[in-house]
Amino acid sequence: MDQLLQLTISGLAVGMVYALIGLGFVLIWKSSSVANLALGQIVLLSSWFTYGMLVQLNLPTLLGFLLVIIFALALGWVIERIALRPLIGQPILSLIAVTLGVGYFFEGLVTFVWPANSAALPRIFPTKPVQVGSAVISQEYIWIAGISLVIFLLLTAFFRYHRLGVAMRASADDQMAVQACGIPVTKVFSMSWMFSCTVAAVGGVLLSSIGMIAHGLVATGLKSFSVVILGGMDSFGGAMIAGPIIGLAESIGGGYLSAYVSGVTDIIPFVIIIIVMMIKPYGLFGETRIERI
Amino acid sequence: MLKLNNVEVTYLNVIRVLHGVSLSVPDGAIVALLGANGAGKSTTLKAISGLLRIEEGQVTDGSIEWDGERIDKKGAEAVGKMGIVQALEGRRVFEHLQTEENLMVGAFNRHDNYIKQDLEMVYEYFPRLKALRRNIAGYLSGGEQQMLVIGRAMMAKPNLMMLDEPSLGLAPLMVEEIYSIIKRFNTDQKTSVLLVEQNVRVALSIATNGYVMENGRVVLDGTADFLSNNEDVKEFYMGLSAMGTKKSYREVKHYKRRKRWL
Numbered sequence: 001m002d003q004l005l006q007l008t009i010s011g012l013a014v015g016m017v018y019a020l021i022g023l024g025f026v027l028i029w030k031s032s033s034v035a036n037l038a039l040g041q042i043v044l045l046s047s048w049f050t051y052g053m054l055v056q057l058n059l060p061t062l063l064g065f066l067l068v069i070i071f072a073l074a075l076g077w078v079i080e081r082i083a084l085r086p087l088i089g090q091p092i093l094s095l096i097a098v099t100l101g102v103g104y105f106f107e108g109l110v111t112f113v114w115p116a117n118s119a120a121l122p123r124i125f126p127t128k129p130v131q132v133g134s135a136v137i138s139q140e141y142i143w144i145a146g147i148s149l150v151i152f153l154l155l156t157a158f159f160r161y162h163r164l165g166v167a168m169r170a171s172a173d174d175q176m177a178v179q180a181c182g183i184p185v186t187k188v189f190s191m192s193w194m195f196s197c198t199v200a201a202v203g204g205v206l207l208s209s210i211g212m213i214a215h216g217l218v219a220t221g222l223k224s225f226s227v228v229i230l231g232g233m234d235s236f237g238g239a240m241i242a243g244p245i246i247g248l249a250e251s252i253g254g255g256y257l258s259a260y261v262s263g264v265t266d267i268i269p270f271v272i273i274i275i276v277m278m279i280k281p282y283g284l285f286g287e288t289r290i291e292r293i
Numbered sequence: 294m295l296k297l298n299n300v301e302v303t304y305l306n307v308i309r310v311l312h313g314v315s316l317s318v319p320d321g322a323i324v325a326l327l328g329a330n331g332a333g334k335s336t337t338l339k340a341i342s343g344l345l346r347i348e349e350g351q352v353t354d355g356s357i358e359w360d361g362e363r364i365d366k367k368g369a370e371a372v373g374k375m376g377i378v379q380a381l382e383g384r385r386v387f388e389h390l391q392t393e394e395n396l397m398v399g400a401f402n403r404h405d406n407y408i409k410q411d412l413e414m415v416y417e418y419f420p421r422l423k424a425l426r427r428n429i430a431g432y433l434s435g436g437e438q439q440m441l442v443i444g445r446a447m448m449a450k451p452n453l454m455m456l457d458e459p460s461l462g463l464a465p466l467m468v469e470e471i472y473s474i475i476k477r478f479n480t481d482q483k484t485s486v487l488l489v490e491q492n493v494r495v496a497l498s499i500a501t502n503g504y505v506m507e508n509g510r511v512v513l514d515g516t517a518d519f520l521s522n523n524e525d526v527k528e529f530y531m532g533l534s535a536m537g538t539k540k541s542y543r544e545v546k547h548y549k550r551r552k553r554w555l
Contacts, residue, residue, distance in 0.1 A: 182373020
């Protein structure tokens with residue numbers, strides 16, 4: 001019973017972080033209909049960058065985080081400016097292929113700069129265990145879930161009420177009409193990449209603060225992909241609900257089954273994707289294409 | 294005042310679609326740009342608004358001036374900031390946004406304090422939009438979407454509003470309604486309107502003057518009265534014979550009579 005509760009809480013918390021990284025996917029999808037396949041590598045790169053700041057340069061935690069955020073914003077700007085902007089107006093498949101290329105480039109860059117296989121960040125959050133019901137869990141899980149939730153609420157409000165957020169949603173619908181309204185579409189795209197890289201970086205830091213920085217972080221990009229497919233590619237709320245579902249399935253399924261079937265943890269999210277794609281191809285909360293009859 | 298001087302437009306550096314178009318839109322006027330499909334009307338509008346570039350086209354000769362300032366080298370964003378706004382052909386609403394959000398996107402480049410007031414103004418012109426303000430734009434009817442597109446252009450508080458075929462695919466009553474609102478907006482706000490239209494009769498009913506285009510050239514221009522009384526315009530664009538009666542199929546020759554303008 002204690003084990004179940006423990007697995008539930010850690011699953012929920014990790015799921016929230018998956019959801020946060022998934023938001024990075026939704027952001028770009030919503031404004032430009034491009035699938036950002038480099039997300040996992042961005043998570044990896046920014047986690048290692050955090051390691052570089054906090055451990056190798058030994059900067060104070062807050063300053064280090066500030067630099068990480070600035071790094072992520074710059075990263076997003078550079079990716080959009082150099083890799084994607086020249087391809088505006090080209091078939092969407094070439095844009096997606098470019099993100100894949102960007103991803104592999106980052107992976108190579110990480111092995112080049114940080115040849116170590118894995119590293120650990122200093123503990124960022126208090127680790128004192130807290131008692132939840134009958135289970136004892138590390139306080140960190142509550143922190144990372146809380147931070148993910150706050151960022152989610154901020155982004156949702158931004159897209160709903162801020163004029164730039166509304167313009168970003170509009171440009172997902174009709175890029176030409178948006179330009180006819182005098183909105184600089186290029187600015188919208190680079191904003192969405194900057195936001196996306198930032199949430200991916202925060203997600204990466206949260207994940208590696210409770211675990212390790214390792215190559216496996218790239219796979220979390222893929223797991224976030226399964227989160228947005230489950231929740232709907234263009235729905236923030238969907239990602240926020242689907243994230244904990246995937247997290248729970250992974251931790252509970254993994255916790256009970258991995259004794260019998262090794263490696264089952266990593267399969268579960270993808271099994272869920274396949275089932276969802278068969279039943280609800282737009283995801284649980286995705287926007288269906290509007291067709292008036 | 295908008296002035297086009299011998300404008301030539303070329304797509305992809307080879308396909309020339311406008312061969313020296315000259316026209317002007319005086320302040321506060323409604324000018325109609327008429328002509329058959331493929332005459333170059335929409336291209337003219339896109340050349341003005343700077344949207345040509347997205348379609349790999351460019352102004353290769355001539356000049357476009359707004360109040361004496363050249364705008365033919367400017368991008369869509371800069372032209373939009375000068376108060377020139379184009380409502381694209383075919384009711385391009387932002388389908389997944391609410392009606393009111395659509396309107397607010399139109400006011401993106403404004404930073405004054407009258408946006409709320411102008412929203413009310415648009416709702417006054419189009420009361421139906423107010424009732425539908427929280428509805429998703431993709432599910433509005435065709436007429437409502439056209440109203441929304443025009444309202445979105447109004448929200449930019451434009452000096453020049455360019456409308457590309459606002460009557461496309463609408464019932465005659467709806468066309469009348471929308472045109473009377475365009476006229477009212479023009480009279481109230483002193484906004485110049487450049488109107489591209491296939492529906493010659495309704496366009497000339499509100500326009501002060503007009504231009505007829507064919508094959509990328511202006512072939513006829515004059516006041517709305519002059520154009521609507523012109524025999525050729527009547528015959529070729531309104532389907533009326535010289536007597537002003539409806540043309541009978543009995544008189545149609547078995548070969549197609551075609552007017553050569555030049």
